[in-house]
Amino acid sequence: MWNYSQPVNIRFGNGRIKELGMIAKELGKENGIIVCGHHFKDSALVKTIKEQSNGMINHVYGDVMPNPSVKNVMECSDTIKQFNCDFVIALGGGSSMDCAKAAATICLTDDDITTYHGTGLPLPKEHLPLIAVPTTSGTGSEVTCVSVLTNYETGYKGPINSDNFYPSIALIDPELTMTMSPRVTACVGIDTLSHALEGYWSKGHQPICDAFAIHAAKLVFNYLYTAYKDPENLEAREKMCEASLIAGLAFTLPKTAASHACSFPLTNLFDIPHGEACGITLDYFARINEKAESGRLTELARNVGFSSVDEMADQIYKLKKDINLTVDLTEFHLTEDQIHELVKLSRHPNLYNNPVEVTDEMLYDMYRSFAGLDVKEKTLLK
Template sequence: MENQNSSFQYWMPVRILFTEAEPDIREEIAGESIVIVTDPFLYESGVAGRTGDRLGNADVSYFSKVEPNPSTDTVNACAAMIREHEAKTVIGIGGGSSMDTAKAAACLASSGGVIGDYAGKGKSFGKRTVRLILIPTTAGTGSEVTNVGVYTDSETGEKRPVVCPEFYADLAVIHPKYTYTMPRSVTANTGMDAFCHAIEAYWNLNSQPISDSFAVQAMKLILDNLLTAYRLPEDGAARENLCTASLLAGLAFGQTRTTGAHVLSYPLTARYHVPHGTGCAVTLPAFIRISVEKAGKKMQTLAEALGYIDVEALADGVCDLMRSLEMPVALREIGTKAEELSGIAKDAMNYYPQLSLTPAFMTEETVFDLLKSVY
């Protein structure tokens, strides 16, 4: 593996508990006021409630209105509830949306204000005084171990990633059994999201040896297990390996950030309302092909480590996997029209600092060409 940077930093203070048994976090909490942040499905199906019921004497309230791609309004409403209940602990349980909402709401309840003051405005959160525990129920987001959250502006519809050290949770609890009941399409989408996290960390211009170690292992585990989990949702080993992969991928991109594939997911999910994983993965094979521009040797090493002869074969292999997962592999399959490509390329330029971490020459023109190549 190449070492792209001779100087780097690493910090990831989250305590991780990966547990085969149903998690017991009573020791973390001292009979205090707690807000559990989740989505309507996990609330109604009782998964979030089971966590609450296991908290002993704590005074538990539920914020169960998290939607996919959580809005700034949702985050602000959640923060208001935490303040109202004077909660000492916030538990985010669900996919990336619930965990991202919990992160920002816990920080807002500590620092005051609304998320709009921070997302895109450059204001920094002060020290978080509300304890934050994150429990993923999908295997993809990695949000439980990252310092990143993504919020959709309720007014403009734009997606705004926020990176903040206070977003690192105190505790991440991963229980693979929570992922058994994901619908098949969610297994596919979240698995490919994790793969994007890993490969975008690996080829990232911010990459470094620690994140590389995580990323390579995450990719191996996803290629070896995703299709099995998709076809056999209760295959325990596959689910456990995908949870591990998602965790490792989160540890990787938490250090590096993501790149072009994630950037393009912002306009694609906003315009065509596709799941986040689809929004990222649909351009992934194209990004793999151009990654050789600035990371040729490193990508060849990766292709071989993953069992492919070269980078083109890896791109083809990822494309084949997506087809097997019944995911779209062309923009027209998600409803994009040819005349919209230039607008999407233009949108991507709004995220230039993140886009520029891609190991290829990124201009509005080259992004347009890339979009055309997967149209």
């Protein structure tokens, strides 16, 4: 038994950024705001978008942090209210989209976003329409109903899930990703692979999302290294944009699993970028999860071009090395207390979506091995 729904209108192709003003007109809106990070705030791209909008896009909130905060959401919401905006454009990577999604709802209330962050309370249903314009190829946030926010006062980082957060339109123009640095290309690319694989082996997997996952994973294995080594290769950029989008469709309903659960403390404690943090444990959990269902992950591995799950896991590790991503935690010289903290903080809800039950002992062994320590000399968990 399973359900499938995808309400986002997807428009994909080189040069389609020029359609933004027309899209706003189709939505019947006339006073838009761009939500982006500092590097886009005064950019030529934002200037061009405003000029081409025929007066429909005049405002910018450009202070989104790399890990967007609840404060960002409230500042953005206040700006939307100040200029009486009637639609929102999220321009950038997942951070801009996470902020814009939450602000487009909270701006129509007198609430603080913290009321809904980590509390499980449902958001009010009314929201402004959102146009998502990704400039990276990794998060898939342009087709998801998730906003991941950080409360720096409490130290809590976690997602809010709401149907409000589905963009009205996803406008994907691969040419906008050409300026991504190799480092960013690598981090968001491995995030795409994590979305695809975790969506496939998630407890909530279903056949439509499985097909998306296979398609996206195959593209990453075939094109990420090229996009990293040859940033101006338009074919590789297009294919990684396609992979990111399709992987977003692959995990939105099934949700991610253990690698994402472990990524949150790795990012919070050691400032490892989100995608890179997901990738650190991805090959480890591929091997672990092979045991979950007879032949299912073997079928995945074969569908994406490998003879076995082990061969696929080996390729994930090699790919991380080839694109200069972190493959272990030896550089952090972890103490026992830090390992215990990682184990405790990895007990995120995504962990329980993993097909194999992940025990504290398994996490402890994993983190000790990543730290270059002998797992046989472990002490009892606190």
